[in-house]
Amino acid sequence: MVDTMREGWTELDGWTETEQAIAKEAFERAYGRAVERLVATVRDRTAALNSAESVWQLHDYLSIERHTMEGRFDFRLDGILFVFASLVKDELLTIKELTGLDAEKLAKIGAMSRF
Amino acid sequence: MVDTMREGWTELDGWTETEQAIAKEAFERAYGRAVERLVATVRDRTAALNSAESVWQLHDYLSIERHTMEGRFDFRLDGILFVFASLVKDELLTIKELTGLDAEKLAKIGAMSRF
Numbered sequence: 001m002v003d004t005m006r007e008g009w010t011e012l013d014g015w016t017e018t019e020q021a022i023a024k025e026a027f028e029r030a031y032g033r034a035v036e037r038l039v040a041t042v043r044d045r046t047a048a049l050n051s052a053e054s055v056w057q058l059h060d061y062l063s064i065e066r067h068t069m070e071g072r073f074d075f076r077l078d079g080i081l082f083v084f085a086s087l088v089k090d091e092l093l094t095i096k097e098l099t100g101l102d103a104e105k106l107a108k109i110g111a112m113s114r115f
Numbered sequence: 116m117v118d119t120m121r122e123g124w125t126e127l128d129g130w131t132e133t134e135q136a137i138a139k140e141a142f143e144r145a146y147g148r149a150v151e152r153l154v155a156t157v158r159d160r161t162a163a164l165n166s167a168e169s170v171w172q173l174h175d176y177l178s179i180e181r182h183t184m185e186g187r188f189d190f191r192l193d194g195i196l197f198v199f200a201s202l203v204k205d206e207l208l209t210i211k212e213l214t215g216l217d218a219e220k221l222a223k224i225g226a227m228s229r230f
Contacts, residue, residue, distance in 0.1 A: 023123065050154070055150070063174065066170075
């Protein structure tokens, strides 16, 4: 249902090839879920449109979501653990879907996702 | 179905009270139609959403429509004949709905609406 991510994937220093493959798949999965959630919200809001003001509120909502998603899924090494933590916190990903990353990375992601 | 216009109505020099009342009613009618057309288009486009890219295209569309509508319905004396002409051209208003304006104004609106 959703398109694949268009940005290239940066090589991650200090990550094994297996870890990178896991991270990439988890990332694309979370991205797909984020898009599905976004589309579902837009459909809900569209059903309730009844004025110019309500259309402009939808426009404002999309401005914010676009900014958030483009920032969140613009993948950079320095923030990758934080990105995964925020995806877990936001229920776009589970810790289980990151199984295969080394224990230290998983522990950091898990701890940050509870903040 | 649509909200009423929020901007105040500027007094129009050189227009009789009757003409102003006709202009105001025509203007609000066109605004209502513009909003209904906008909502219908958003609903159509929403039904076809299937990717982040398609959501961002909807966002771009709303940015343009918002800009257009806010400009078009920000009522100013110096451009009112042109505004009515563009509303007629865009099928948001008919010349008949402006009946009661003096012949010269109607002729100008009619002529410009055919460009």
